[in-house]
Amino acid sequence: MSDLLFKRVALIGLGLEGSSLAWVMKRDGLAGHIAGSARTRATLDKAMELGFVDSVHENVADAVAGADLVMLCTPVSTFADIAARIAPALKAGAIVSDVGSVKLAVIRDVGPLLPTGVHFVPGHPVAGTEHSGPESGFAELFEHRYCILTPPPGTDADAVERVAELWRRAGSRVEFMDAHHHDRVLAITSHLPHLIAYTIVGTAADLESQLRREAASNGDVVETSEVIKYSAGGFRDFTRIAGSDPVMWRDVFLNNRDAVLEMLGRFVEDLTALQRAIRWGEGETLEDLFRRTREVRRGVVEMGQAGRFIATEAEDGEDPDV
Amino acid sequence: MSDLLFKRVALIGLGLEGSSLAWVMKRDGLAGHIAGSARTRATLDKAMELGFVDSVHENVADAVAGADLVMLCTPVSTFADIAARIAPALKAGAIVSDVGSVKLAVIRDVGPLLPTGVHFVPGHPVAGTEHSGPESGFAELFEHRYCILTPPPGTDADAVERVAELWRRAGSRVEFMDAHHHDRVLAITSHLPHLIAYTIVGTAADLESQLRREAASNGDVVETSEVIKYSAGGFRDFTRIAGSDPVMWRDVFLNNRDAVLEMLGRFVEDLTALQRAIRWGEGETLEDLFRRTREVRRGVVEMGQAGRFIATEAEDGEDPDV
Numbered sequence: 130m131s132d133l134l135f136k137r138v139a140l141i142g143l144g145l146e147g148s149s150l151a152w153v154m155k156r157d158g159l160a161g162h163i164a165g166s167a168r169t170r171a172t173l174d175k176a177m178e179l180g181f182v183d184s185v186h187e188n189v190a191d192a193v194a195g196a197d198l199v200m201l202c203t204p205v206s207t208f209a210d211i212a213a214r215i216a217p218a219l220k221a222g223a224i225v226s227d228v229g230s231v232k233l234a235v236i237r238d239v240g241p242l243l244p245t246g247v248h249f250v251p252g253h254p255v256a257g258t259e260h261s262g263p264e265s266g267f268a269e270l271f272e273h274r275y276c277i278l279t280p281p282p283g284t285d286a287d288a289v290e291r292v293a294e295l296w297r298r299a300g301s302r303v304e305f306m307d308a309h310h311h312d313r314v315l316a317i318t319s320h321l322p323h324l325i326a327y328t329i330v331g332t333a334a335d336l337e338s339q340l341r342r343e344a345a346s347n348g349d350v351v352e353t354s355e356v357i358k359y360s361a362g363g364f365r366d367f368t369r370i371a372g373s374d375p376v377m378w379r380d381v382f383l384n385n386r387d388a389v390l391e392m393l394g395r396f397v398e399d400l401t402a403l404q405r406a407i408r409w410g411e412g413e414t415l416e417d418l419f420r421r422t423r424e425v426r427r428g429v430v431e432m433g434q435a436g437r438f439i440a441t442e443a444e445d446g447e448d449p450d451v
Numbered sequence: 452m453s454d455l456l457f458k459r460v461a462l463i464g465l466g467l468e469g470s471s472l473a474w475v476m477k478r479d480g481l482a483g484h485i486a487g488s489a490r491t492r493a494t495l496d497k498a499m500e501l502g503f504v505d506s507v508h509e510n511v512a513d514a515v516a517g518a519d520l521v522m523l524c525t526p527v528s529t530f531a532d533i534a535a536r537i538a539p540a541l542k543a544g545a546i547v548s549d550v551g552s553v554k555l556a557v558i559r560d561v562g563p564l565l566p567t568g569v570h571f572v573p574g575h576p577v578a579g580t581e582h583s584g585p586e587s588g589f590a591e592l593f594e595h596r597y598c599i600l601t602p603p604p605g606t607d608a609d610a611v612e613r614v615a616e617l618w619r620r621a622g623s624r625v626e627f628m629d630a631h632h633h634d635r636v637l638a639i640t641s642h643l644p645h646l647i648a649y650t651i652v653g654t655a656a657d658l659e660s661q662l663r664r665e666a667a668s669n670g671d672v673v674e675t676s677e678v679i680k681y682s683a684g685g686f687r688d689f690t691r692i693a694g695s696d697p698v699m700w701r702d703v704f705l706n707n708r709d710a711v712l713e714m715l716g717r718f719v720e721d722l723t724a725l726q727r728a729i730r731w732g733e734g735e736t737l738e739d740l741f742r743r744t745r746e747v748r749r750g751v752v753e754m755g756q757a758g759r760f761i762a763t764e765a766e767d768g769e770d771p772d773v
C-alpha cells in the first residue's frame with residue numbers, strides 16, 4: 130500500500146464533491162478507511178450501496194474519531210456547526226480541510242473552533258457539474274482542473290503538503306492563494322456567472338408566465354414553453370448553470386457578499402454602457418467589445434479549460450447559436 | 452432526382468449558416484445547382500475548394516440570375532444593400548428567404564425592395580455554433596433544432612411551404628410566428644444571453660488587466676491569466692457564447708433594439724432585487740429563485756434541447772462548477 134496517503138479519512142457530506150473524492154481515493158488506494166457522514170439516512174444508505182465509503186455515521190463526531198484527514202464537503206453555511214460538533218472528537222495531529230467555494234468565511238467560521246494541534250488547510254477544487262447527490266460523483270471530476278489551497282500563514286507545512294498531494298493524485302493542478310484574493314477571483318469567474326445565469330433564467334420564466342396569461346386571456350391555445358423550445362439560441366447554456374445546487378449557491382452568495390457585490394457593480398456599469406450603445410446605435414462600441422471577448426475565448430480554448438466534446442448525436446453541437 | 456426541391460439556389464453569404472445549408476442540399480440532392488456569392492475572393496475560393504457550391508460569383512446579381520430560391524446568409528445589416536442589388540436580376544416567381552436572427556427589421560429592409568411576383572419568406576434557423584466562416588459548416592447543424600418562419604400576411608402559401616420543406620429536410624422543426632413575437636421571444640432566449648455573456652467576459656478581462664497592473668507595480672510576477680485559469684467555475688460557458696461572430700451580433704442588437712432593451716430592463720430589475728437580497732442576507736429569496744430555475748433546466752433537458760455530449764477526455768465534464 131505504498132499509495133496510502135491517510136490511514137483514515139472522514140468525509141462530511143457525500144454529495145457530488147464528497148463522493149467524487151471518495152472514488153478517487155478508492156481507485157488509487159489513497160485511504161485505509163473512508164468514514165462518511167451525511168444529513169440523511171437515505172444518503173448514507175446510498176453511499177454504502179454504491180460502495181465509495183467503508184463506514185457511515187449519522188453523528189459527525191463518530192465519523193471523525195481517529196481520522197487523519199477530515200474533509201468538509203457540505204454547503205458552507207453548515208461548517209461552523211459541524212466544526213463545533215467535531216472539535217472534541219478530533220485526534221491530535223488531524224488535518225481538517227474542505228471543498229467550499231468561498232474561503233475567507235470558512236476560515237472565519239471554522240478556524241477558531243478547532244483545537245490546538247489540529248491542522249486546518251482550507252481548499253477549493255474548481256470543478257463540478259450541475260448535478261448533486263451521492264450518485265453524481267465520479268473519480269475523474271477533478272482531473273486537469275485547478276484546486277486552490279488557502280492555508281492561513283503559519284499553517285503546518287507538512288499538513289498542507291499532504292492535502293496538496295491528495296489533490297494531485299486526483300489529477301488536479303494545485304495552486305496556493307491568499308483567501309481574500311481567492312474570493313475575489315472566484316467572484317468574477319464563478320460566483321457572478323452563476324448569479325447572472327440564475328437571474329436571467331428567472332427573468333425568462335416570469336416573462337413566459339406573463340405571455341401565457343395574456344395568450345390565455347385572449348383565448349389562444351397556450352402550448353409548450355417557447356423559452357424552452359428556442360433555448361438553443363444561447364439560453365440553454367444559462368439553464369445548465371442555473372440548474373446547480375440551490376443551497377450550496379445560496380451559501381456562496383451569502384458568504385462571499387463583499388466580493389460578489391463588487392463584481393456585480395462592475396458588471397452592471399459595463400452592461401449599462403452597452404445598453405446605451407444599443408439605444409444610440411453605436412455599432413462600433415459593440416463590435417469592439419465583441420472582438421475583444423472573442424480573444425478571451427481563444428485564451429480559454431488554448432489553455433485547455435474549454436471543455437472538449439463530441440456530440441453523441443450530430444444535431445447537438447455543443448454550441449450557442451445564431 | 453425526386454428529392455429535388457429547387458432547380459437553382461443562390462446562397463448569398465457562405466459562412467456557418469450558408470455552408471451548412473449547402474451541405475444539407477448537397478447531401479440530399481435538394482438543389483440542381485447551388486450558386487454562391489460572398490464578400491471576399493478567399494471565401495469564394497474556399498467554398499469551391501470545399502465543394503459545397505457549384506459556381507461562385509463576386510457579383511450578387513450574377514449569383515441570383517435564374518435562381519428559384521435566393522437565401523440571404525450574411526449579417527442582417529447587409530440585407531438592404533443586397534436586396535437593392537439583386538432586385539433587378541431576380542426571375543419572376545423566385546423565392547427570397549433568409550437566416551437572419553431578427554425578423555421585423557429584415558421585413559422592413561428587404562420587403563419593399565423586392566419586385567412584384569417575387570415571394571419573400573423570412574426565416575430564422577435557431578441553431579449555430581460560435582464558429583464562423585466557410586469551413587465551419589456541417590450538414591447536421593439544423594437537425595432537431597427549430598426553424599421559425601415569419602411570412603407576412605398574404606405571402607404566397609406555396610412559396611412558404613417550399614421553404615418550410617427545405618428546413619424539414621435539414622432536420623429542423625418548422626414553426627410559424629408573427630415577426631414581432633419572434634423578435635421578443637428571441638430577445639430573451641438568445642439576444643439577451645449573448646449580450647450578458649459579452650458583457651461579463653469584458654468585465655472580467657478589464658478586472659484582470661487592473662489586477663495585473665497592480666501586481667506589476669508591486670513588483671510581483673504576473674503569470675497566466677487567473678480569469679482564464681479558473682474559468683471552469685462557470686465563466687467558460689460565457690466565453691463560448693462571447694466567442695460568437697462580432698459583426699453578426701452587432702447587427703442583431705442594432706436591429707432588434709426595442710425588444711432587447713425591454714428584456715434588458717426586466718433582467719436588470721431582477722438582478723437588482725437579487726443584489727439587494729445578497730446585501731441584506733436574505734437567503735430564502737435566493738434559494739427560492741434557485742429552486743425555480745432548476746425546474747426550468749429540467750424542462751430544457753426533458754425537451755431534448757439541452758445538448759448531449761460525451762466528453763472526449765474524462766476531465767472535461769460539459770459542466771459548470773462548484
